[in-house]
Amino acid sequence: MDNRIEKLSQKDIKAILRAADSIIAQGGRSLLSKILKGSKDKKVLQLELDTCPMYGYFKSEKLDDIMKKVDWMIDHDFLDVEYFGKLPMIVYTERGxxxxxxxxxxxxxxxxxxxxxxxxxxxxxxxxxxxxxxxxxxxxxxxxxxxxxxxxxxxxxxxxxxxxxxxxxxxxxxxxxxxxxxxxxxxxxxxxxxxxxxxxGSAPEDLRLKCWECGERFMFTVGERKFYKQKGFSLPKRCEDCRRSDGRAGWYL
Ligand SMILES: [Zn+2]
Incomplete structure (x- = not known):
């Protein structure tokens, strides 16, 4: 069930960026989606996000579908996720x-x-x-x-x-x-x-990274990038082999 979004319109891109302004470095993907949905969620109301001009911009859509648009924004380098303590927060990319x-x-x-x-x-x-x-x-x-x-x-x-x-x-x-x-x-x-x-802008591409341990090049695919970005991980420093040979390391290190 691959129902990925082809491309967001410039109007939608701008609306999502505008909504993100209210929670930048303070909220994650789901809070941003809730603003766009016009949700009456406690946190939304507590932070007075219902006063954001883009509150309810996608009100007729399902929250899951709005979240997909937010993820599209992350995949396409308009937004990024960064960890502040343990919490993944939405931040702007340079382009965004x-x-x-x-x-x-x-x-x-x-x-x-x-x-x-x-x-x-x-x-x-x-x-x-x-x-x-x-x-x-x-x-x-x-x-x-x-x-x-x-x-x-x-x-x-x-x-x-x-x-x-x-x-x-x-x-x-x-x-x-x-x-x-x-x-x-x-x-x-x-x-x-x-x-x-x-x-x-341009569509995301596969990256060829260099492993800092063995020096080999390895592919980091668009799909992997997508996953890493949504989780707020930075690019992997080591190839898969080196990651695997080190029992201590998590799969994403
Ligand atoms: Zn390596």
């Missing part, structure tokens, strides 16, 4: 984070747009402090590219409360907007291309 940080930055900017439209007062901007630095700098780039001067009051308030390095960046964006400098369309185009590549 590239996509997530981009859509998260957009989400934060859309929120500003909404506030401007509704004439909301500038909020306490410390809410942006201590976010991932790369994502914040990307957000600032996008704000600069928007050239939208309605954002100036937010930037000015934000500049007062953030750390030095971010402050310097905010200042530069404010300056560029006041001078109405030309927008660097090329940078944003390049970013779009990279993002598209990350989303399309």
């Amino acid at each position: 984070w590239q996509i997530e940080s981009d859509q998260y930055a957009d989400e934060l900017i859309d929120e500003w747009r909404e506030w401007v439209k509704e004439g909301e007062p500038v909020p306490d901007m410390t809410y942006l402090k201590d976010r991932d630095r790369g994502m914040i700098l990307l957000m600032l780039k996008k704000i600069k590219e928007s050239g939208d001067r309605a954002f100036l009051p937010f930037l000015e308030a934000w500049e007062k409360v953030d750390y030095k390095k971010v402050r310097a960046e905010i200042k530069e964006v404010i300056h560029a907007m006041e001078q109405q400098e030309g927008i660097d369309g090329q940078a944003s185009q390049e970013r779009e291309v990279l993002l598209k590549e990350a989303l399309e």
